[in-house]
Every structure is written in C-alpha cells, then in structure tokens.
Amino acid sequence: MGAQPADETILEFKGVSKDFPGVRALDKVDFDLKRGEVHVLVGENGAGKSTLIKILAGVYPPTEGEIYYQGDEVDIRNPKVGLNMGISVIYQEMNLVPYISVAKNIFLGREPRRKWIPFLVDYPRLHKDAREILDSIGAEIDTKVNAVELGVAQGKLVEMAKAFSIKASILVMDEPTAALTQKELDELFRSIEEFKKKGIGIIYISHRLEEIFDVADRVTVLRDGKVMATMDVGEVKNLDEIIRLMVGRSMTAYFSREFLKEKGDVALNVKNLSREGVLRDVNLHVRSGEIVGLAGLVGAGRTELARVLFGVDRYDDGEVEIFGKNLSMTPAKSVALGVGFIPEDRKKEGLALILPVKENVIIASLKKLFPRGLINPAKQSKAVNEYVKALRIVTPSLMRIVRFLSGGNQQKVVVAKWLCTQAKIFIFDEPTRGVDVGAKAEIHQLMNEMVKQGAAILMISSELPEVLHMSDRIYVMHGGRIVKELQGDEADQETVLKYAMAGGAA
C-alpha cells in the first residue's frame, strides 16, 4: 500500500447529510482524505465532527450523499464493513476491555487461531504479533498485562496499535491528546509520523488548535454541520483565522452585557482546594452581581471543580465557603445553602426527561416549599408557572414531557429549577451547549438579569467568545490549577488561549 503515490485520494464524502430528529447534524458535507496526510477537523462542540466520523465508521448511516473509497462508491452499513475496508477509529472515550490482556485487546475480534484447532487462540503468536506492533509504534508496554492497569496515554497507544494491526488505510483519531502530558504527546506525534510514512490517511480531531501546526497537512473547519473551509496548513496564517471560521460570528453578535459597577459581597470563596489527580491548590472567589468565567481546555479540570463545589465529589484539602459558611459535602446541603448547578450534560444530570416540565422545575424546591412533606398543588403550580413565564419557556402546558422540548427550552427548565429554589449562587457548566442561536442569546440575557438581581454566577464555557463576552472576570485553568486570573477588559482570545494551552509557561 505504501508504494502508491502519496497524492492519491482514498476517501471522499460528496454532499453527505445526516438528520437526527429535529436537528440536521451534517449538511451537505464535502470532505476528502489523501494517502499519507493528516487532515485535521476542527469545530465547536456540536459542529458535526463526531457525526462525520461515526458515519465513516459505519455507526450511523448517512441521510443523503455518497461516500467514495479508493474511487468506488461504498455503503458502510456497520462497523464490520468499515473495518474490513481498513477504516479504523480511535474514539475519544476508552475502547479497551479492562480485564483482558493488552495483546488480546489489540487483536480483539481478529485473534490469531491455532492451525490444528481453529477455535483456540494461538497465544505465542498473539503475543509475538502484539509485541511487533507495539514496537513498531515505539510503545514499551507489556503485552500480558490487563488493560485496566494501563494509564491514559498507554491506553491510547494500545488503541493505536489496535488500529495499526488491522492494516488500516484510514485512521481516525478523536481528541487523542485530551489527557496527555507533553512527553506523551511527543510520543504520539512520532507514531503519527510512522503512520504517514506507511501511506495511511489520518483524520485528526482536536480541540487544541495549536496542534494543527504540529501535525496537520490540511485543515477543515466545520460549523453547524457545514464545511466552512478546507485549506492547506501552509495557507493558514494564524489561529485567529481558524477561530473566526469556527465561531463564525463577530463578537458583537453576542448579547451585550451590562456590567455592574458595584459588586456585592463574596458569595463563593474557594481556598487552596485540592483533589487528588484532578485539582491542585485552586483559589477563586465569586461576588454577588458578577459573572466569573472559567476557561480552559477539555480535561483542564473545570467540570471537576464544579462538581466539587456543588458537593458531588469530595475534596482532599482546602476550604469552600458559601456566604462565609463552610460547605459540607453533599448536593442536598449545597442546595439548602442556595447553590444551583446547571450541569454540562443536561440530559444525564439536569433533567428527568420522561417527566413533565412541572416536575422538573419543582424538584429541587419541594423541601423548601413543603417542609411537612405534603404538596399543595395550587402553590406548586403557581411557583412553577411563575418561572416558566419569567423564562419564557415555550411549552404547551406544564404537563409537557421535557423530552419533547427543544434544547434551549430544556436548558431553561434547568435554570428555572434553580431560580425556583431562590438560589443565589449558580454554577453554569457550558450554559449554551447544544442550543440554537436564538435561545443562546436568551440564556445570556437571562444570566445578565440574574446577576443584576444579585446572583453570583460561575460560568464554565469552552466557547471563548462566550467567556470573553459574558464575564466580569476570567480564571484560566490548566492541568487542574488556576494559572491566570484576568479582568474582563484585559482579556482577549489570544491571551486566554495562551494560558489555557500552555499553562502560562509559554
């Protein structure tokens, strides 16, 4: 395979679209991949990157469009077809089986069998072949240990070996570097060079934009399911160009916040907070009447910090004070103290999808509204109605099952839940993920109103313009620490990105 000309196109998407109920995840995407190149895919969350690779891997069928592989139109019905064609995907989450050996993981589904009894695994060959593959990508991992004993980086290497072992002609890597150290990164990039030399085409998805210059030959930017541009990396002048394409709107398109001159007291105060392996010596505070942004890359520890602050996870060291009181360790107590948490994954952690709007709004306030345990339906409806109206949640009735609301309205239901408890401190984790543009502006306006009325908001967001635009102050996290505090007016995308990516060392 490696002998073929490097310029040859091995994969081509022509006008590929994918519809999910209510959403067009991919919209007439044209995309191609050449032998021996690294083609980086970038885009915000929800831009359609994962959908694209899942179609390529045969997990989803496309709604329309054609896929050409080495010049022939193909129908990748299921993962097996994809694999047989030589398409190998390394997903973001670990795809190893914990309690079998590294060698067995590499050859899962393609175990070498003994010649004379075909259903018995040929162990000597299994380990020999696994050893050879691991050596060829420069990974010093014992083939006999169980996958559960591996670290994150070693796990990624095993997955690469697995991809390699199927003699892939196309390798897809989804966020391979999310949790790697610099040394591990170098190792990974070295392996990628090996793959390129062998004529394998690599699709590389990353949040760390600066990696484009390290690995890419070409870059494609996706936004809202559409291809915004495909360019050679030599043509890319700077990251701003890419960011602009990704974000797509100039900053003024954002809701303009009214910043309060007079801030209130410190509502949330965090001192020297540590949690083993996740958070190191975090100090921050949030006053009533301000929005504090928490910026950083995926894996920097922002969500982990939010979970600790809300009492979902424990901390090992340090102090968390809420209105001067020490926080105890359960969500129930945080709620009682007036903290509200709008989680990143609202379907998993924010909403009971099969229950009505009313139920979802009232759940956190039941204890406060009805301390004796008996529900007064009139009082309950009144409370729910108030916030459904105030937040302009579009729903035919309070009994509407939340699953059937749009993403933006679902998110508003989560916010209504916390307004209903009269919370004073709000932790927003990705407040506008997966909501459309109109709803986004509404949620921003809502946050603006909330701080005007004295709320304290800690906002985690991976969308830089959102952070820059909404925050009074910004903390930048990297590797579980807060590496920089910036005032809203002194922050710009470059500065925040610089600290987020390099931890300020650069």
Add this chain to the structure above:
Amino acid sequence: MLIRQYLALIMRLAVIFIIAAILGVARPEFLSVNNFINVLRQSSLIFLLASGLTVVVLSEGIDLSIGQVLAFSACIMGYFLKTEPMILAILVGLGIGALCGLVNGVLIAFVGLPAFVVTYGMMWMAQGFALMFMKAEIIWGFPKAFRFFGAGYILGIPVPVILMFALCAVLYLVLNYTTFGRYIYNIGANYEAARFSGVRIRRIQIMAYTLSGLLAAFAGVVYISRINAVEAGIGDPLLLPCLAAITIGGTSLYGGEGGIGGTIFGAIIISLIINGMNLMGIETYWQPFVVGAIVILSVAVDVLRAQKLQTT
C-alpha cells in the same frame, strides 16, 4: 399526555372486558356474582402485596423478597396470635416486615450492591428464618376478630377488596401529593438528575424498601386471615403474579413511569386469567408457566416501546 393516560386505561379496561366476555361465553358460571367477588378478592391479595413493590419499581428498584418476607412475618404473627393479643401480634408482624425492608434498603443504598442481588438474598434469608421458626409445622385456627381482615364483609363487600381500594387511594395520594412520592418518581426517572437536584436519594430508597417490606407484612395479615392458617412456604408462588400485575399495569421496570392505579388493573387482569384457567379446567401446574410468560411479554412490550420512543 392526558389522552395517552386515558388510552392506557381504556386499553386495560378493554382487556378485562374481552377476557370476561370470552370466559362468560365459554363458562356461564363465570358471570355469577359469587365468582365476580371471588376474582376481586383474589386480585386484592395480589394487589396488597404488589403495592409496595410498585413504589420500589417506580424508583427504578426491585424487591424480589416480598413473597418470603410476607411468609416470614406471617409465621411470626401467626405464632403470636395464638398466645398474645391480636394487636400486638399484628404489630410484631408488621415490624418484622418493615425490618426486612429496612435491611434491604440499607444494603442497597449504602453498600451499593444491585437491588436484585440484595433482595434476592433477602428472599432466601426470610425463607430460611421462616423455616427455622416453623420447623415445617402449620399454625391454623385464628381468633374470629382476626379473621375479619381476610374473610369479613362490609355491606356485602369482602374486607380485602375494601382494603385494596383504600390502600390504592392512600398510595395514590402519597405518590402524587407528598414530596416523598415525587422523589420516588424523580429518582426512577433519572437518578443522577435527582442527585444533582439535592434529593437525598439514600434516605428515599431506604424508605421505599422499608415501605415495601411493611406492606408485604400487611398483605400477610390479610392473607393468613383469609386462609386461616400459616406455614413457612406460603410466600413462594406470590412474587411472579405481583410482578405481572405491575408490568401489565403499565409501570415501567426502568422507573419513573406508571403508577399505583395501573397495578389494580394488572392485579384484576392476572386474577381473571388465573380464574379463567381454573374454570376452563386447565391444571394449576400451568400457572407458573403462564404467569412467567406474561411477565416476560409485558416487560418486552415496555422495553420495545421505550426503544421506539428513544429513536423518534
């Protein structure tokens, strides 16, 4: 949504009428008042035992131990009925049921074992304790006052049937108009979301399993009062019909959906089927087979429906 709720109700009523019509044509004696009361009384026993389980299932749990907890508490109750005042005997029985449920709840909420493992273990423990206590004997012949619960009548209606409707009303109110009830639904619908809303999940789980044990013991009161005897094995065949009643009643085993009202319909449908099989002269040996198949089928329908809902 409301229409859908009524639709489910109408469908269940339709099933009842269809079964009744078929049986009425095939076996005229089915349509007698006596048989009608008989069916209702049979359903009441299923319902009383299934009621606590319904609450547990709504919270996305399961309690496989109810039949044996009933047996264990009933054995001890029966023993005390012979020597002690009735009220005391009943209280002891109910206390034992609640205690078994409490142990289930604590093990599930704090040790983190799957509910089906814990309650399955409890099933055998309760069975063993009952056997240990009874040594294969039968206690029979209870005081007249005690027989009122199972064999008495008020205005011509059997007391168990009245208890069924009363308990259903009470649980309906508890599930819909108390914070406990709403927490049950929320935990069942999305455990994580309930946790992230500050619900004290462990406490609610422990309460639910304790309630299940308590109501199993309460069903035991009615049960042994009705048959006027108790032995260690009376709980063995009871769980399957209860599970069938709950799943036919539209309560999802994945929690958060359904309600206690459905369980009454489920109990009546199951009793009709068993009654019909008896009337048609089908051997009782078929009953476990039929009831087991009903459980599998009704849960399969529930699962397929949920999958369809997720893809649309």
Add this chain to the structure above:
Amino acid sequence: MDRKEFKKAFKKIPAAVFALVFLLIACSIISEHFWTGENLFNLGLQGTVLTILALAQTLVILAEGIDLSSGPLVSFCGVVVAVSLHGGLGLPEVIFISIVLGTAGGFLNGFLIAKVKLPPFVATFGNMGVFTGLALVMTKGGSIPGFPESFRFIAGGSLWGLPFPVIILIFVILFNHVLLYHTTFGTYIFGIGGNQEAVHLVGVNDIFFKSAIYGVAGSYAGVAALVMTSRLNAAHPLVGFGLEFEAIASVIVGGCSWTLANGNPWGSLAGAATIVVLQNGLSVLGVPPAVQVVGVGAYLILAVVYDSLKGD
C-alpha cells in the same frame, strides 16, 4: 515484594478463600469424621451439581448478567430426562437431550436479554416460572422415580477411586477453563462484560455471543440435571429450586464483580466449596437442610461487607 504490593495482592484474594480455610478448621474440630474418605467422597458427590452451576453463573455474571432460572432449568431438564428414560431411550440419547434442552433454555434467556434487551433478572425470573411450570405440567406435580442401572452410574459409579460425578466436574472445570481463556469466545465474554461497545465496534456479533453465554450456562445446567437426577434416582419438578441462589452466592463470595467483568472461575470454585462444606458442617450440627439457607445468606452478607470494607 514490598508492603504495598503485598497489600494489593492480599486484597485480590476473595473472601471465599479465607472462609474455606476457616471452615475446614472449624469442621475438623466439630466433627471427627470430617476428614474421613467416606465424608470427603460424599462432599464431592454433593458439591458437583452446585459447582457446575456456579461455573455457569460465573460466565453469566462476568457478562454483567444474572441467571435466576438455572435451578428451575435443572428441574426441567431432569424431568425431561426421566420421561425420556421411561419412554425407553438409552443413555447417550438422554445425555444428548438434557444438554441440548439446557442449551436451548439458556439461549431463550440470552435472546431475551441480548436481543430484546430485557433486564437479566426479569428475563430469567420470568423463565424461572416458565421452566418450573413446564416441569410441573409434565409430572403433574409428582416425581418420577426409578431409572436403569446404566443411568444411575452417572452419580453412583466411581472411577479411579473418585466418585464419577467428580470426574464429570473435573471435565467441566477443564472445559470451562479452555473456553474462558483459550477460545475467542472466552475473550468476548470478558469483552461483553467489560466494554460491550468495544466488542461491537471491532465488528464482533456481540448480540449473538451474549446470547451464547447464556446458552453455554444452560448446557452446564443440563449436565447438572443428569448428575442430580441420577443421584436421587428420581426427577421432581421442584428439585432444583433454590440451587441458583447457592450458585450465585458462590460466585459473589468468590470475588466476581458485576462491573467490568472482573473475576475468574477459580474464585467461584472456592465459593462453591465453602458453601458445600458449610452445609456439611451445619448438617453435623443438626441444622435441617431447609434452614441452612440462613447460614449461606449470613455467609454471603459477611463476604459482601468484607469486600465493600476493603475497598479499592
């Protein structure tokens, strides 16, 4: 080995191993007959059925499932074997029938769980009713006694000074070991329990293999049914009742966990051995068999609490 490594290794030893040592010592103290050849012979005889079922349960639990129907499946296979023998079929035929029937019953469980996606405890609990019901129907609730000498050899014979069932057991253990650790199927068992998505994504037919796990477990039940029926020289529809509890208990005390397919059959063997010895000891102390379940349950709780205390 430094202290940390030692501690880690120590934590890996399942509770069953400590319990086995303790029980063996305790039994030697309470009974001078314990270590006699005759008693050990009997232990092996009694332990065979349970151990085979514990191995079956291990496969299922490694795949994040449970099989509550294995006891009733043993009864059902036993009844069919008895009917076939009385119908004049020979030894090879009934061996074939029992194993095939067990496999089919297991596949039914597997189909409902892997394909229809019922929760394992519901599917196997429903089938508990189905298998029991079918066995009851075939025997009309009674037992079928009296088999030819050739069939009785399965449990009554001995070879190389060992009871023949123990030879069967050794064969099953070897088969099971090869299956789990030397075939691709074994790899997929760990894969389906540990990360089914990963298995699916490499193009393995995970649904089929998941069903097959239950099928294999069912075939073990078929083997156990042969030994059981031969030993009792009778088939009875409720004879396997509760065997699944002892089997599940064996696996749990043997350290197999429901998450991530973390466990191995050797722990389950130790678990089954402890339960057999425990029951033997309780019998020596005069505890009737029906009550011994309390002892098993208490042991189970101790083991689970020990596991949860030692943590990670």
